[in-house]
Amino acid sequence: MTLALQLAVAGLATGSVYALIALGIVLIYKCSGVVNFAQGAYAMLGAYASYVLLSAGLPAVLAVLASMGVMAGVGALTERLVLRPMLKAPVVAVMMVTLGLLICARAACLAVFGPDQIAFPPVFPEGAVSAGGIFVTYNYIAAGILAAVLSLGFLLFYARTPMGLMQRCAADNSRAALAIGIHVSNQVSAAWAMSAALAGLAGTLLATLNGLSLGLADIGMVAFPVVVVGGLSSLEGALVAGLVLGVLQSFTDGLLTPALEDVLRANTGIYSVGALQQVLPYALLVLMLLLRPQGLFGRRGAERI
Amino acid sequence: MSTRRLLLALAVAAVLIALSLLLGRFGAYLVRAVAIAGIGALSLNLLIGYCGQISFAQGALLGVGAYVAGNLGNAGADGVLALLGAGAATAAIGALIGLPALRLRGLYFAIATLAAQAILEYLFKMLEPFTGGVSGLVIRQPAFFGLPVASDQVSAAVSVLVLLITWLALTRLTRTNLGRAFLVVRESEVVAKGMGLDVARTKAWAFAISGFVAGVAGGLIGFAARLASPEAFTLDLSADYIAMIIVGGLGSWAGPLVGAAFVVLLPEAIQRVGEAFDIANLLSALRELAFGLLIILFLIFEPRGLSSLLPRLRWTQRRQTPGAATGFGERAGAAVATKGGERP
Numbered sequence: 001m002t003l004a005l006q007l008a009v010a011g012l013a014t015g016s017v018y019a020l021i022a023l024g025i026v027l028i029y030k031c032s033g034v035v036n037f038a039q040g041a042y043a044m045l046g047a048y049a050s051y052v053l054l055s056a057g058l059p060a061v062l063a064v065l066a067s068m069g070v071m072a073g074v075g076a077l078t079e080r081l082v083l084r085p086m087l088k089a090p091v092v093a094v095m096m097v098t099l100g101l102l103i104c105a106r107a108a109c110l111a112v113f114g115p116d117q118i119a120f121p122p123v124f125p126e127g128a129v130s131a132g133g134i135f136v137t138y139n140y141i142a143a144g145i146l147a148a149v150l151s152l153g154f155l156l157f158y159a160r161t162p163m164g165l166m167q168r169c170a171a172d173n174s175r176a177a178l179a180i181g182i183h184v185s186n187q188v189s190a191a192w193a194m195s196a197a198l199a200g201l202a203g204t205l206l207a208t209l210n211g212l213s214l215g216l217a218d219i220g221m222v223a224f225p226v227v228v229v230g231g232l233s234s235l236e237g238a239l240v241a242g243l244v245l246g247v248l249q250s251f252t253d254g255l256l257t258p259a260l261e262d263v264l265r266a267n268t269g270i271y272s273v274g275a276l277q278q279v280l281p282y283a284l285l286v287l288m289l290l291l292r293p294q295g296l297f298g299r300r301g302a303e304r305i
Numbered sequence: 306m307s308t309r310r311l312l313l314a315l316a317v318a319a320v321l322i323a324l325s326l327l328l329g330r331f332g333a334y335l336v337r338a339v340a341i342a343g344i345g346a347l348s349l350n351l352l353i354g355y356c357g358q359i360s361f362a363q364g365a366l367l368g369v370g371a372y373v374a375g376n377l378g379n380a381g382a383d384g385v386l387a388l389l390g391a392g393a394a395t396a397a398i399g400a401l402i403g404l405p406a407l408r409l410r411g412l413y414f415a416i417a418t419l420a421a422q423a424i425l426e427y428l429f430k431m432l433e434p435f436t437g438g439v440s441g442l443v444i445r446q447p448a449f450f451g452l453p454v455a456s457d458q459v460s461a462a463v464s465v466l467v468l469l470i471t472w473l474a475l476t477r478l479t480r481t482n483l484g485r486a487f488l489v490v491r492e493s494e495v496v497a498k499g500m501g502l503d504v505a506r507t508k509a510w511a512f513a514i515s516g517f518v519a520g521v522a523g524g525l526i527g528f529a530a531r532l533a534s535p536e537a538f539t540l541d542l543s544a545d546y547i548a549m550i551i552v553g554g555l556g557s558w559a560g561p562l563v564g565a566a567f568v569v570l571l572p573e574a575i576q577r578v579g580e581a582f583d584i585a586n587l588l589s590a591l592r593e594l595a596f597g598l599l600i601i602l603f604l605i606f607e608p609r610g611l612s613s614l615l616p617r618l619r620w621t622q623r624r625q626t627p628g629a630a631t632g633f634g635e636r637a638g639a640a641v642a643t644k645g646g647e648r649p
Contacts, residue, residue, distance in 0.1 A: 035412055085605045091411055092359045096551055097604045099544050103597030111590035221419070221540070228416055279427040282420035289405055289417050 015246015
């Protein structure tokens with residue numbers, strides 16, 4: 001029982017980071033119809049930016065905020081320079097261009113920081129709390145809470161503020177939004193900036209948990225199953241699916257895999273099922289696409305001929 | 306396919322095969338790499354360029370081909386048999402991956418193929434008796450029709466020959482009813498249904514045929530590398546192949562070959578330049594960066610690809626034959642574009 005609780009807490013922490021990245025993907029998809037492969041790259045770049053600023057001696061809060069600011073700039077710039085010229089391009093071309101961005105970002109970080117994992121400077125105080133027989137480091141608590149609060153704050157911003165309303169208008173019907181005087185292209189840029197900033201923060205949080213390496217960019221690929229399970233156009237869905245997938249992954253890693261391996265070892269010649277928790281999101285994704293392609297929270301759209 | 310074109314193709318192949326037999330080892334290696342990549346790109350072009358189904362699972366499908374052909378070859382099968390077996394197995398897996406496409410469209414299906422890629426990568430690592438697990442499967446080069454493939458030059462010639470057969474078969478295919486059905490499905494599934502076409506069956510055929518060709522290419526990759534390991538068939542490889550058909554020009558038949566040559570030779574060229582400037586430790590980063598930048602720049606500034614660039618530069622007023630490269634490129638783009646904002 002304590003193990004399950006421990007796993008659930010760890011899962012919720014990583015899950016809320018997934019949610020943060022997935023929110024960015026959904027936001028970009030809603031606003032510009034682009035499925036952004038580069039979201040993982042934003043997370044990685046954000047983490048490296050925080051690392052550079054922290055190493056330069058900035059206080060943790062300032063460094064993280066500044067790296068989010070940098071990432072917002074990067075996001076807006078990619079939208080202006082790369083995505084804007086491709087407004088009328090086929091969907092495969094747009095997906096490919098974001099994949100190209102991911103490749104470039106990874107290569108740039110490889111050239112500057114090298115391929116090895118780097119120890120991330122402490123952002124949160126050292127230490128841990130133990131309650132009810134489980135043991136959680138401050139890192140996990142802080143990352144989980146920060147990510148969850150930011151996700152919720154973002155949802156509120158989107159639902160309640162005037163700018164959130166303008167964003168929703170621009171995403172829903174860009175022509176109508178233009179007609180009532182909303183500067184749609186600025187809203188799209190703003191959406192990219194916000195997504196990149198969120199992803200940058202998520203990357204920094206992930207680096208505090210697992211260390212800093214180029215592998216951080218892979219989180220973008222885990223976020224796709226999250227987004228589809230939640231519904232490609234639903235922000236709430238991304239949040240819920242992120243948490244659910246985080247917990248499921250954690251349980252798979254801690255409970256299911258050892259149990260499965262015991263059974264297999266007793267009955268067959270197979271000794272390991274490998275990184276089962278890494279394929280689990282994709283298996284769920286396939287299941288979801290076959291059973292309910294619009295996702296948990298998505299709406300089924302009408303087809304235009 | 307007119308007799309003239311057939312003869313032309315045969316002549317080109319004869320010259321290429323003769324040339325690859327005369328090449329040095331490095332030249333033979335390059336020709337083989339380009340030819341194999343060309344086969345894989347032709348297969349993906351059938352799916353994306355002709356049938357409008359975006360797939361990110363090409364890397365994994367090539368892997369399936371490599372593992373199946375490797376196992377068959379190691380078990381003592383003839384090279385031709387091993388390649389055909391690899392093709393058949395990969396066709397089956399390709400059709401399986403295509404199943405969700407019967408319900409999903411455009412974007413959603415592309416994401417489903419992403420999942421297929423991840424799951425197949427996992428299986429490559431897990432199915433140890435068949436794939437050798439994480440360390441990979443060592444493959445012996447089998448004989449073709451009982452004739453041993455002794456040198457890189459001969460294996461380059463074999464690859465060129467397979468490329469030619471694939472090219473002839475696929476260009477012929479697009480002139481059959483099935484090939485035309487692919488185009489209709491690409492343009493609009495609703496129209497295809499209205500015309501009485503069986504959309505599901507047409508798509509299934511596209512996946513199976515494309516999968517077969519991918520399996521053959523994968524088998525050749527396995528024979529050439531003498532090793533099939535999970536990290537050789539990742540999403541990055543899928544990205545390479547999509548880059549090939551985009552750089553070459555979507556939906557044309559010359560495009561994939563031009564793109565394959567470009568994507569394979571570019572890293573080699575950068576390697577040479579890098580060695581000249583003595584920056585060996587930055588090379589892998591530089592190669593990746595150049596590759597990524599090229600994809601981005603091509604998509605922004607030359608979306609119709611290299612194969613449409615040449616004719617436009619040289620014969621701007623040239624009479625367009627039906628099905629000529631430039632025309633298809635444009636329409637392929639337009640068709641996939643309309644699927645952008647679609648829901649499943």
